[in-house]
Amino acid sequence: MIERESECTLNLLDLLFPVKCPVCGELLSKKGERICQSCRKELPYVTEPCCMRCGKPLEKATREYCQDCGKKRYSDKKDFLCQGTALWVYTDRMKRAMADFKYNGCYRDGVFFAGELVRFRGGKIRKWHADYIIPVPLHRRKIWFRGYNQAACVAEELGSQIGIPVMAALERLRSTKPQKDFDDKGRRDNVKGAFSVSEQCRKILYGKCILLVDDIYTTGATLEACAKALTEAGVKKVYFACLCIGRDY
Numbered sequence: 001m002i003e004r005e006s007e008c009t010l011n012l013l014d015l016l017f018p019v020k021c022p023v024c025g026e027l028l029s030k031k032g033e034r035i036c037q038s039c040r041k042e043l044p045y046v047t048e049p050c051c052m053r054c055g056k057p058l059e060k061a062t063r064e065y066c067q068d069c070g071k072k073r074y075s076d077k078k079d080f081l082c083q084g085t086a087l088w089v090y091t092d093r094m095k096r097a098m099a100d101f102k103y104n105g106c107y108r109d110g111v112f113f114a115g116e117l118v119r120f121r122g123g124k125i126r127k128w129h130a131d132y133i134i135p136v137p138l139h140r141r142k143i144w145f146r147g148y149n150q151a152a153c154v155a156e157e158l159g160s161q162i163g164i165p166v167m168a169a170l171e172r173l174r175s176t177k178p179q180k181d182f183d184d185k186g187r188r189d190n191v192k193g194a195f196s197v198s199e200q201c202r203k204i205l206y207g208k209c210i211l212l213v214d215d216i217y218t219t220g221a222t223l224e225a226c227a228k229a230l231t232e233a234g235v236k237k238v239y240f241a242c243l244c245i246g247r248d249y
Contacts, residue, residue, distance in 0.1 A: 022109035023097045034112035044089040045120065046245065054220060055085040059249035066248035068219055080227035082237050083128070085121045086217055086245035087113075094244050098215055102150045110153030113243050117154070118161045121241060125162060128239045130211035132167045133159045136226055137195070139175040154243065155213040164211065169201035170226055187221035195226050197233035206234035217242040 019028045023039040035043075049058040051066040053073070058066060065073060072079050088094050100106045101113070117125070135155035143149060152168065159166035176190050197205065212226055217240075227238040 019108070020106070022101065022106065022112055023093060025100070034115070042093070044091045044094060046086055046089055051248065053081070053083055054217060054245070056217075056245050057089055057247045057249075059247075068248075080224055080231045080238060081220065082239050084217070084220075084223070084240035084242065085124050086242045087117055087120060088244045090216060090218075090244040090246045098244060102215065103146065105147070107148045107150065107153050110150065111157050114154045114157035114161060117158055117241060117243070122162060125211065125239075125241060128211060128237075129209055130164055130239060131208040132169070132205065133164050133211045133213055134167055134169050134226075134230070136212060136214040136222060137168065137170045137172045139172040141175050151214045154215070158213060158241070167201060167204070169197050169205060170229065171196050171198055187219055188224075191222050191225040193225075195229040197229055202233050205230065207236050209237040210235050210239070212238060212240040213242070214240065215243050217245040 019034065020026065021028055021036040021039055022034070023043070024036060026036055028034070028036060046055060046057055049061040049063070050056060051058060051069050052064050053069040054066060056066040056069075090098075097109075101109045133155050135149060135151035137151075138146070138149045152166075155166050158164075173194055173196055176194050210230055212223055212230075214223060217223065223240050223242075227240075230238050
């Protein structure tokens with residue numbers, strides 16, 4: 001009954017607000033379509049070779065890690081992220097798509113994005129045996145302004161399709177400036193201490209394996225800060241899945 005009601009709601013939304021291609025914005029005419037055929041052919045999927053830790057595309061197959069992850073591997077600092085994966089290279093085309101998804105009310109695009117994660121990265125995600133999926137949170141001011149958290153849209157749909165419960169366990173303690181405004185060090189400082197695990201979730205998450213979900217991975221500073229908060233709350237392992245990621249070249 002619940003699934004049928006959800007389908008009816010989605011169909012009603014499609015009728016009142018016709019579905020647009022999440023990449024080019026053109027109206028889709030075929031029932032059930034979530035992307036136009038021309039854009040599907042040009043989606044910049046991440047392929048090998050890619051970093052063993054974060055999944056960032058590498059220029060040479062002889063390398064195992066991208067520059068950022070290579071530095072972290074040989075650093076004395078604790079690495080709070082076990083491994084991650086990303087779906088698309090963060091090209092200009094995908095920058096526009098992610099901007100629409102985040103800022104222009106295109107939250108329904110999360111259905112397509114999550115479906116593609118399951119289709120192309122589902123096997124990898126399942127092998128991590130995550131107990132819960134946790135979206136990277138937005139500060140309440142941004143939630144109020146946008147009306148939704150794009151990472152939560154993807155996480156909820158991903159959890160539904162892959163059969164892993166979703167928990168909004170992370171809280172954003174303060175509003176941070178956009179990460180694009182900073183260099184690597186500035187990004188780390190910007191999100192340092194910005195996240196916390198809610199008290200009611202700590203006992204549930206203790207000793208568990210978590211999959212973090214976010215839209216874009218650049219240096220990984222935001223995900224690292226989230227993983228640090230989770231690890232300090234007793235989480236055993238933290239993995240991540242993102243929609244887009246930059247190249248290492």
